[in-house]
Amino acid sequence: MSRLRVGVIGAGTWGRNHVRTLASMPDVELTAVCDLSASVREKTARTYPGVLVTDSVQALLERVDAVVVASTARAHAALGLAAVRAGKPVLVEKPYALTVREAVELAEESDRLKVPALVGHLLEFHPVVDRLKTMIREGTLGEVYYLYSQRVNLGQIRPDENALWSFGPHDISVALYLMGEAPARVSAQGHSYLQRGIEDVVFLTMQFASGVIAHAQMSWLDPHKERRLTVVGSKQMAVFDDMAPREKLRIYDKGVDRPPEYGSYGESLAVREGDIWIPKVNNAEPLGLELGHFVKVARGEAPTRADAWDGVRVVRVLEAASRSMATGGGPVTVEG
Ligand SMILES: NC(=O)c1ccc[n+]([C@@H]2O[C@H](COP(=O)([O-])OP(=O)(O)OC[C@H]3O[C@@H](n4cnc5c(N)ncnc54)[C@H](O)[C@@H]3O)[C@@H](O)[C@H]2O)c1
Incomplete structure (x- = not known):
């Protein structure tokens, strides 16, 4: 051929x-x-x-x-x-x-x-994200409660997109891919320290109809370089550290168990501190x-993955988050 x-x-x-x-x-x-x-x-x-x-x-x-x-x-x-x-x-x-x-x-x-x-x-092509998607689909983590990501470093300071539009597509696309749904509402706060009107630091919260909350911290004005995603489920918790040279995914067998006869007494919730394991994940370059x-x-x-409508869904979130940021962080409904 x-x-x-x-x-x-x-x-x-x-x-x-x-x-x-x-x-x-x-x-x-x-x-x-x-x-x-x-x-x-x-x-x-x-x-x-x-x-x-x-x-x-x-x-x-x-x-x-x-x-x-x-x-x-x-x-x-x-x-x-x-x-x-x-x-x-x-x-x-x-x-x-x-x-x-x-x-x-x-x-x-x-x-x-x-x-x-x-x-x-x-990141939709990252083998660790694929592994997480499989774990969520198979119920390994239990019911997903919430997730949060940190995408921070010093530079590259862009003159034509803010930290939300520069970094956000990664975190938003991963959250939508893992959850298999788009958020119903978002709120975002950010601030421009270096260039007028271009936010260097943004905190974004996405609320899904399923009840899941996803939060992303994005900045090019930070002493640390972090590329980390934490997913907290009812059975297990997962941490994807993309800065780690190897063993980027760790699964924590930790959680809070609720006995079947659970009433309203806080003391009947049992904290579980189990093992930490490192799944073997293909290290192909995304x-x-x-x-x-x-x-x-x-x-x-x-068949197409990460298709045009995937692009649209993420831009919808970015646009809604920009509107929220412009009003100081109020909740904004995501269209579509
Ligand atoms: N997927 C990822 O992980 C990832 C990582 C970094 C950057 N990006 C994205 O890739 C894009 C490029 O980022 P970059 O860091 O390379 O920026 P850059 O400014 O270094 O490079 C952009 C290049 O595009 C050229 N260009 C601009 N308009 C053009 C046009 N109309 N026709 C032909 N050439 C044109 C510029 O001359 C420049 O060389 C950005 O949108 C950025 O967000 C994606």
Whole structure:
């Protein structure tokens, strides 16, 4: 079978990882890279001779079978739309769009033209997140009570997206994926310390109709680098530490048991301090898994995961959270 010709639009700090990963995939031919920055183009052309390096989206679209968009967030939806209208399956980096209107337009156009427009929700491809999803589905953790995540570090301070839009798509997409539902209501508080109108620090709370609460702390103004998710269930608790070099998932056999004859007396609740175990999880790189999936979808060989409507659902939460933040943190209903 011939190799899929893939082009990348936006080869900056993150896009160059897409370029490198695609260039290493045996069933892919990295055919073209488009970037508005002359220095990025120069560096890319030096590393990948034989690849068309251009500042023209049109020139790229004419050469490729499928496209990855990793430009600045402002351009994501328009570039995704251009790819879909040219009949090229596209993977659009997060955030999928900067408004629900743009995200829905892209998803509807993708449906109408039957051209997939996936979203780069990388963590949905993380083997640990998949393992957690299986554990939740099989009831290993019991009933999920709540989850919370910390995504904090110092920099990269973005001039055109705040910490919510930069980090939030990861935590929101994981919470929606694990819970299998979208939140009914959100509230968020944030503050701009470094650049006027761009929040560096955001605390987001999502409330699901099932009663689950998911909280995310996001900041690029923090002394620690943390990428941690804790899921608290009625039987067990799970901690996913993505900064750990190995053994990223730990399961705590801890909880509070309620005897069957439980009445209203607090003393009959029994705290259980059990073992901690470390499941063996495949350590494949999520970006390779995400792009491998994209290639299969572009070839029509696999049903789509992290599809256009997944992108829309997360942008709906981001937009509702922005509205909440603008009012000082009041609850906002998530549309759709
Ligand atoms: N999935 C992940 O884990 C992950 C991680 C980091 C960043 N990202 C996302 O990837 C995107 C890019 O992030 P980055 O850190 O590489 O930013 P960056 O600013 O370093 O790079 C963006 C590049 O896109 C180019 N560009 C912008 N508009 C363009 C256009 N219309 N046509 C062609 N090129 C264009 C710029 O010249 C620049 O080189 C952001 O949306 C970011 O949120 C995702």
